[in-house]
Amino acid sequence: MKSAAPRQARAGRGSSTRLVEFVLFAAAVAGAAGVVVNSLYTVSLQSPVRLEFQWPLVFAPRKSPEISGEAQADQSGRRLTAYQQYACNKFGPACRIALAVQRAENPRGACEIYHYNTDGTLDWGYFQINTVHLKRPGVNLRDLLDCKANIDFAYQLYVERGFQPWSTYNNGAYQKFLRKF
Numbered sequence: 001m002k003s004a005a006p007r008q009a010r011a012g013r014g015s016s017t018r019l020v021e022f023v024l025f026a027a028a029v030a031g032a033a034g035v036v037v038n039s040l041y042t043v044s045l046q047s048p049v050r051l052e053f054q055w056p057l058v059f060a061p062r063k064s065p066e067i068s069g070e071a072q073a074d075q076s077g078r079r080l081t082a083y084q085q086y087a088c089n090k091f092g093p094a095c096r097i098a099l100a101v102q103r104a105e106n107p108r109g110a111c112e113i114y115h116y117n118t119d120g121t122l123d124w125g126y127f128q129i130n131t132v133h134l135k136r137p138g139v140n141l142r143d144l145l146d147c148k149a150n151i152d153f154a155y156q157l158y159v160e161r162g163f164q165p166w167s168t169y170n171n172g173a174y175q176k177f178l179r180k181f
């Protein structure tokens with residue numbers, strides 16, 4: 001009977017050693033995967049407080065290092081968030097101005113944000129899309145609060161009318177978010 005207890009203790013130590021080895025192996029694999037993913041995508045965390053289920057990471061491919069590099073310089077050297085990178089991929093050469101307009105409209109870069117205007121309308125989401133656009137077929141408030149859908153709609157507005165729909169472009173407020181080269 002006395003010899004059984006030490007054997008159980010030794011077996012317990014062996015399984016904890018295997019657990020530590022497994023955790024170290026898993027951490028090494030995750031770290032290697034992180035390096036590969038980071039070289040191909042911009043990854044940023046989103047607010048984990050939501051009323052719907054969603055993945056808290058956002059992935060956006062890095063397509064144009066030249067364009068996003070200039071836009072990153074406007075950020076005082078900070079890396080672009082995944083949503084900023086996504087906007088750069090959409091707006092292409094107009095990326096710097098698009099991000100400057102976005103920051104002038106919504107400095108925090110929040111997705112689920114709104115602003116009351118003096119004319120009784122509201123501006124919603126990442127690019128602060130005005131509620132007058134809810135009259136368009138296929139556009140609803142839920143879409144305007146989703147960052148990617150908001151960026152997609154902002155790009156659609158840009159293609160149709162340039163940056164004219166944004167008051168911060170019309171009054172020049174966006175220019176303080178552009179770095180002078």
